Amino acid sequence: MVKIPPFLLPLLPLCLLLCFSLLHRADASGTVDGSEHWGYVQVRPRAHMFWWHYRSPHRIENDSSPWPTVLWLQGGPGGSGVGFGNFFEIGPLDNNLKLRSSTWLRKADLLFVDNPVGTGYSFVEDTGLFVTSDEEAAIDLTTLLKKLYNKHESLQKSPLYIVAESYGGKFAATVGVSVVKAVKAGELKLKLGGVVLGDSWISPEDFVLSWGPLLLDVSRLDKNGAENSNSLAEKITVQLKKGLNRDAERTWGELEDFIASNSNNVDFYNFLQDDDSSGSITTVGSYEESFARRYSRYLSIKAASSSSSSSSGNLHDLMNGAIKEKLKIIPKNVSWGAQSDDVFDALRSDFMKPRIKEVDELLSQGVNVTIYNGQLDLICATRGTEAWVQKLKWDGLTDFTGANRKALYCDGNEAGATKGFVKSHKNLHFYWILGAGHFVPVDQPCIALKMLGDITHSPATASSH
Template identity: 50%
Template structure:
């Protein structure tokens, strides 16, 4: 399907809904009530929370054991992107959890300085599931409602964590969830219906304003010698088309155009890695038979899926957890979840970030310098659109260099004003904790107010 034919395809949202309904049989699973388990030493807990009848969210909690009083240490909720990528899998084993994909201890785990909570969000992602495809979330607001429901139940059953400084840290599309979740949490706290020590959100290489990234790609690629001027001009035409569709409310068409633009970038750059501009992936195939959102989701899956992680999650991890329904097969990213959120994919959440700042919530933004998909220049562009009263002072503030202990190589720069901080992370692409684990951990210490990393016992396996 060409771009032009897509733009004139009637009732695309109705076609998408029909596709989802046809997938119902894939989710014809029994419904279970909330269920949880954990290790005998109490270092880990995991479970399912029923966020709606038939919609089951999987979560995994690791306790930092350096202090016998849990509330003395911060609790970090990690939200993965996609949408449809598994935080309990990818973020946990590839990025910040206590074990690597090889099930060996990770020295740079964020568990060194905080308790860690992973969720497979939205439902249908990773080990989370729905009993019927009509229960998938259709927009970010529904996903946020599910997260708020989950957190309400989670804190009700974990009274010892009520006073823990609570931070939401997100990556990629997860930043849209985090910004909306932050607003929802603040509203509930102010209304007295939720009692938690909510301290802030951290947005890592996040898809907050998609159109700003589309416009940032061509000049950035040109500056890296990955395209020439003519190719850059051609790529900008895709951004113009996407913006035109968004202005008249055709966000699904804008999502299609985003997909076309990504494929055009891959063609003219010899398959540059969208997650690290210094790399190329010539194994990626652009000749997929699927169409529409299914085509976009399938191409995204082809890039991100890890066979090793899938084997671990569906093998020893499933056996360890002991509560995963037999009909559920873990995958790193869910194309069905991606499809269901197609209407919201190109919408921005700049207003939500503004609301957080205006309400005094601490907002941290961090960006890997080698990321393309959510590039630093695109992030800087949407930050300049904020209406926050402290923006001009923030923009004029000086940056401070940061280093890892024992190393004078500059690893990051940070700029702060009031409750907004921005970290420019060197030598890192989209997955900052994977590419620059030392600085990612140091940043978390600064964000959560921890002065030095503590030791923790190895995760039980």
């Protein structure tokens, strides 16, 4: 037993406080200039979620129009927002650590989270701690937001926009509802600016039903192929109505395999292209097994093709090398993305469940809901998104449907090419983005940035006019 000298006893409380502070700070760090902060939140015992916050250098202080914050939620499930969203889509640097001219920091602060636990740098110490439903993921993410926001007044002043892509849209809808409840209960000090659903997997049933007709229209399936696709999609509909979610998920894998083999491997993220990663996919069910891997591979190919550097910008090497070294607080035994496949596996029973009800609840609560869709997306096809929107019970739906669309141009240049359309009524907004596939910020960065400014009412947008 260690004996403490008597003259040190009066200093013991201060020492303990300092030790506690150092232990706490070991879970968080940041840059010297305060432009970046990152850290871990233990959302449950032995379940650790990683976050990374960027303060925009373009920030404009305006009390009447506060500077917004975007919380980016990646898809998969198992896709890393800290990795993919940050370095491939909207962060300040690309995957070759070169400055990105179209970074969303031009319009907002950015908060990337590796959600759910097990994704990216987030990790669990016990495999039984992976979330098995979107609701469980929402609880964890709300816990993280409470830890970040409740003690930081600067964050509280910035309205939060939850922006999602792909399966991340299901997380956004559920966490949006959770945040509204927590704020009303006084448990979370946060101003929710809105929820933004980008090419989001909100209603799997409506998407699979859209695939056959769409691929027939663009000549990637013939009449026989479209009919067989429709037959499998209708089988999924029946399975979902019976609550056979795992069976529906297996049939979904079978349907994707059928489409791949009968379309000569159409790209599910851009139906005008071939899927370069499909050559090795030959067995039924392999599409569902490799969904998270294909998601990663596609972004890697896009990033490499659009990069000015000759480097391929391998994200796995970057995240487990230079970025891990920069962050310093990632445990040595944690490898970026090592548990991502387990995240997907744990959520299989929820994968095909719709989240239309949650979108309805957000609208009824007065939350601004924005939907945007890339014209060339197949996995979350625009016609599928339009179909699930028509299932909303929101009382403004009829007026929304009857409203006129407005054409969109990049940088407000109406003499240029049409880049998209937007329709709004009350707190529901829908953007059609032309020339983009599943990854809108990658395919159409200019119009995506303009859209973000309009959604968030960023002071930077106002000052640019």
